[in-house]
Structures are given as structure tokens and as C-alpha cells.
Amino acid sequence: MLIQNNNNIQQASTRKREKVLILGPSDSGKSTLFHMLKLITSGHDVDAKFENNLRIVSSWVIERIWEAMGEQERNHLKDLIPELRSVFENTEDANLATELQNRDDCCEILVTLWKIPFFREFYESVWSRDGISMFENVKELVSRIEHKKSFSPYSLVHCRTTGILSYETMGKNTEIEVIDVGGRRNERKKWIHCFEDTHTLIYMVSLSEFNQTLIEDNSTRRMDESLSLISEVMNSRWFVGLRKIILFVKPDILCKKLENGVKYGGELNPNILPELDRIADHYLKLVINSIITEFFKKIDRTTIDSYHIVNNTSEDDIKSVCEMIFGERSAQKTTFISPCIIPANNRMILCLFNICLQEKLTDIQIITSNEEENYY
Template identity: 25%
Template sequence: MSGVVRTLSRCLLPAEATRERSDSKERSRDRDAHQQERDARRRSREIDSRLSQERRSIRRLVRILLLGAGESGKSTFLKQMRIIHGKEFNQKALLEFRDTIFENIIKGMRVLVDAREKLGIPWQNTENEKHGMFVMAFENKAGLTVEPSTFQHYVPALRALWQDSGILEAYGRRNEFQLGESVKYFLDNLDRIGELNYLPSRQDILLARKATKGIVEHDFVIKKIPFKMVDVGGQRSQRQKWFQCFDGITSILFMVSSSEYDQVLMEDRRTNRLVESMNIFETIVNNKLFSNVSIILFLNKMDLLVQKVKEVSIKKHFADFQGDPHKLEDVQAYLVQCFNKKRRNRSKPLFHHFTTAIDTENIRFVFLAVKNTILQKNLEDIML
């Protein structure tokens, strides 16, 4: 009997072993499935956490858009933000600014030489006609740098021309043609800039003029709050790019060159520059997209306005001006009034500041006030 049992047991063992192996595999598959499910839930929680952090980060991000007509000072303001928040310019950037400055000087003098002739102003020294022809022959192909050794060839001619009363008289009538505002500063510093080992100072960088094409951004953090400042070209040809930057805007800093009340646009040579700024401001400030966006007006280039008010009557160009056209306070009040009238909804005060973008301390002080205004308005989102 026992032999039969043993024989049966030997016959049954493979079947039981197969079942055990099958059960073991099934348990293993269950464990793997449970582990995969746990891993999937963990990954899902991690993704949700990251998305939540990104949403909080996006809500906390203070996104400031710089808008305004060409040459209103937006790029200079952005340079100041870099300087104030400790992001120094590297060697490559300094060399690029040096090239821009060389071009600013030579092209600026070309404009003055051409204007002197068109305005019928005689040379003080007829020998300077040769220098004028030499500078007018300057040609720099796009993308090529002007080496210091090349620029040095032009320095004697530039120096002689800048001392000629004919060129100085043309400069005095610069509102009749298009001339960069920094040309005088650079020509006054020609000896320093003309040295072979010249590298631009901070002030040189702030005054270097190169039209912004496309979109330039600068990120910085103040008291753990992230800021993104966006500069978009202000020339008419660049303004279609503004719409690309309108999403998620916290605030708009609208820049105006307050001293340009006697100047016309480079683009059409007929439209008054200040009128153009007012028209752009009217479009922006009344746009429904910005109903919950703080718009702060920067009446820039105060240093130039202070000087111009003494020399040029604003009433010649804006007949409705009331007050003393040579009194700075009256002109400032009129400018604020002009822009304020462009707002359809004037139930809230117009936040505005008179600024000098090339003055680091002025911009440091003004931006502190602006930052507090922006943060107060957006405190709920920022604290989340």
C-alpha cells in the first residue's frame, strides 16, 4: 500500500510543483503591478508638485514690459537694471559696445558734415572740407567691427571738425535733422575714446546708441521675488512684435522722451515725436487687455528737457500750452496733463515719474518707488 502511495506521490509532485510555480509567478506579477502602480502614483504626484510650483512661480513672477517710441530710453533703462542689480557686462559685451560707440561717433559726424552743407553754413577753416570728405567716405559693412587702429585714423579729422564753428553751428540746429543725442558726449571725450586700449566706461555704455531689434529680456531677483523685464524695439517697423509680449504682463513702463517736443520722427520726418508718443500711449492705456495691468509713465531725458526749456519754447510746437514756456515746472505739468487726457478712464491717478535714464542713482531711486507700486498692486498673487 505504502508503495502505491509513494508512486502516486511521485506522479502528483510535478503537477503540484507546476501549480506552485504558476502561483509564484502570479504573485510576482501582482507585486510588479502594485509596484508599477505605486511608481506611477509617485511620478504623478511629483509632476503635480512641479506643475504646482511652476504655477506659483509664474504667478509670483513680476513681468515688466518696456514700451515707447524709438529713442525714448528703454534700452538705456534696461542697461541700468543690469548695473543696479549687479549683472556686469563681460569682455565680449564691452567690445561690442566699443564698436557701437565708434560707429556712433563717425556716423554722427557724417550727419553734421552733411547738415552743415544742406543748411548753407560755411566752414570756419576751409581745410576742414578735406576732413569732412574723409569722414563722409567712411563705410562699414554690416556685421564688421571697427578696430581701434582703424578708428584712430579718423580721430585727427574728427577732432578738427568738432572744433570748427561751422559744425558747431550745425549742431546747434540739430532739431532740424536726425542726430543721436550722445554724439556731443562722445566727441567731447574723443581723446580718451581714441586710445588703442580703450574700453567703454559705464557712462559710455549707457550713452551708446543701437536700435533695438527684436525682444531683449533681463531677469533679476529682489527679496526672493523674480522679475523679468522685457524691452521691445520702439521704431514703427518693430511695433508689430509688441503683441508677442502681452501675455502675463504685471506692469507696463511706458517711456517718453520728454525733451523731443521740437523734433520729428526719423521714420517720416513730419510727425512730431512727442505727438507720436502720446498716440502710442493712448492705444496702450485704453486697451482692454491691460485693464488690470499697472501702467506707469516715465517722462524720460529730464537732463535734456532742463536745458531745452531754456532755449526752445514749447508753445511754438504745442499752441494750447498755458504758462511760462521757459519755466520747467510749467512744461512738466503740461506734459503730464497731455498724457493724462489720453486716458478714457481717469478715475485713478496717473502714476508718472520724470527720469534721466543715464543717471544710475536717479533710476535706482525711481525704480524703488515703481517696484513698491507694482508689488503692492500684485501682492496677493506674489504671496501665494
């Protein structure tokens, strides 16, 4: 036993430690990534905690949509669901979420509301407007509730991060500490407390925020804030020599906005990055290329280890990117592109590749009947 304990001590002393810091402005997807990484490495919430968290996020969604409604919309909704009239009439707006969280049927109420076309149509009409703070993944949340899927509720519904969050997990012979910090301006003064001993810096960019302004300053576009912040962060003396990775997230939300007729107001750059050629939709490819190249102008790209386009509510996407960042293929500076923006006929190829990647197979070459695709 003594020998075994000594071996354990020796292994612990030789084990490497790595600190991963996630930075970006508010609503850039930092907290979602943090919760997804924790979910993947630590497992799903235990049943009691899962049910409680699900009630909390369901109540937030209902409250936020109710707050966005005018008196006419509210009265119409109450007429459509008389059995829930008392819930809305007897509760102050500020207390609605708390009241709903105390009900065992809170999640069922959200599902019931979502089945009402008027409720869905109202949500769709306001969620992408500038100046309105609205949850983006309500449809996916309701679908997972209906299908009784186990997941991290906070990965789908944004929860503002205040202070510093961290958790530790084990990689191969490496102890990894992952840190998330609040992204609002008044939270950033706390960032410096996390800079020391950082090994990997992940900067988050939301592709879908081009038409939105900051919650704390509605005169500043979120994209402009993120462009300014990435220049400050990536060029900081604190991060010289670190592994730096940029994650462009929410491509699914970007697609939805463009499909709903929201126009990208920035200048379109026709000089497409070679790795983006896999995106079939020409306008979508132009928009994504234009956003990414704007960010690259703010930094010395030679100092960036890699960049990826990720749906950060997808476990499969996060697993694939984790393997490329922390796994055996991390030395290869290749770009992951989420299957959600790859044409349907190419998704099977990409999914097959990602399975091979997760199984740590090497020298992968996928050959189709029409052409040879060397994805990585």
C-alpha cells in the first residue's frame, strides 16, 4: 500500500497543469461553452439538479417573452389559454419567473405556450430585433423538454456570468482548469486576476450579433465592441507566447437571422478564405468570411494557433473542437466548421470525419464518387 501511495504521489507530482481562460464580451457564448465543456467532461446533471435547472431556465424564457409583449398581445394570449390566466394576472412581471419556478409544471407551461402559433410567431418576430434581449434557443429547449433529453439547461439559455467561474478536469496526463469570467464592461476589471499562469486563451466571437447593441450601452454595436476587445486582448503583454484560439460561435443563429430577412449591414469581402469554401450558401459564406476577416485585421494572425466555427450548443461540435484543441491532433492548425452550415449532402462526410477524429484515427482521407476531399 505504501508503494502504491508513493507511486500515486509521484504521478501527481509529474502531472502537468494547464489553465484555459475563456474571454469575450457579454453574450458572446462564453458561459454556454463553459457549461458545455463541464457537461462533456463531468457528465450530465444529477436528476434533482437537472429538473431544478430546467424549471429555472423555462421560467426565464416565459418571463422574457411576456415582458416583451404589449397589453394587447398579453390579453390575446390570456384569451387563448384561460387555464393559465391566473398565472399571469396574479403575478407582478418582476416576480413571474420566481412564481413559475415554484410550480412543478413550469416546463409543461412553456411547452403548452410554444404550441400556440401566436406565441411562437410573436417570439419569432422579436427575438432578432436590435435593442431586445431575447433568448435565442427556445425552439431547441422546448424540443429537448418534449423528448425528455438529458442536457445542461444553462447551455441553451444565457445566464449572465458575474465574477469568476472555474472547474477542473483531467486530460491525458494533464490537469486542466477552465475559467469563465463575466463579459460586461463592469466585469472586465476582474479579468486581470485570472491572467497569471494561463496556458491557453480562447476568445469568443458571436457571428449573429452584427445587428445588436450592448445591453449596458445601446449606442455601441456588439460587433464593434468585440472587434475593439479582441485587439486589446490578443495584443496584451499578458498573453505573449500563449496558445490563442478564436471560436466563432452561433452560426446556427446567424443562419436563422439571414433566413428571416435580417440584412448584414457590414461591407462584404469577396476574397473567401480557402477553408470556408465548404459553405455552399454563397451569401452566408460571404457574411461569415467578411466577419472573420474583419477580426483578423485587428490581430497578428501568425500568433493565433487556430480558429473554428462552432455551434456551441451542440455536444458533437464541442467534442470535435475539444479533440482538435486539447487532443492528439492539437498540433495541426486546422479549422473546424460546424455541420449546421455545411450543405446536407456533405454533412454525412463531415460527420464521418468527426467520428474518426474522436476515435483518434489518423491520416484520414475521405473519397467520394465525384471528387476526393482531403478535409484535414
